[in-house]
Amino acid sequence: MIRHEIWGRSATFLFIIAAISLQFISGDDSLATKNGTKTEVPSSSKGKTGQTILFVLLGIGGATAIGFFLFKYWQKKKREEQHARLLKLFEEDDELEVELGFRE
Numbered sequence: 001m002i003r004h005e006i007w008g009r010s011a012t013f014l015f016i017i018a019a020i021s022l023q024f025i026s027g028d029d030s031l032a033t034k035n036g037t038k039t040e041v042p043s044s045s046k047g048k049t050g051q052t053i054l055f056v057l058l059g060i061g062g063a064t065a066i067g068f069f070l071f072k073y074w075q076k077k078k079r080e081e082q083h084a085r086l087l088k089l090f091e092e093d094d095e096l097e098v099e100l101g102f103r104e
Contacts, residue, residue, distance in 0.1 A: 010064070017057050 010068075014057075014061050017061075018054075
């Protein structure tokens with residue numbers, strides 16, 4: 001249940017960021033100058049800002065996903081170590097039983 005909530009929030013957050021970045025990509029093609037006339041933006045720089053923002057957001061999302069999976073992997077390893085310690089603590093010790101006379 002918790003995994004679903006985390007993925008739901010992450011997916012929603014990434015969707016919102018992607019929608020915002022798309023607003024920058026499809027922005028106005030002209031810039032206003034001081035005297036009120038408009039000049040055209042060169043076509044080579046039109047999508048660069050939006051594309052850069054998109055790549056940065058994808059990089060951040062990828063780094064977050066990798067961090068999330070590494071954290072889950074670390075938690076799993078720690079849980080396995082604790083389980084092994086618990087089993088070692090409660091494993092039957094034959095020497096102790098013989099000493100106490102429970103077993104021959």
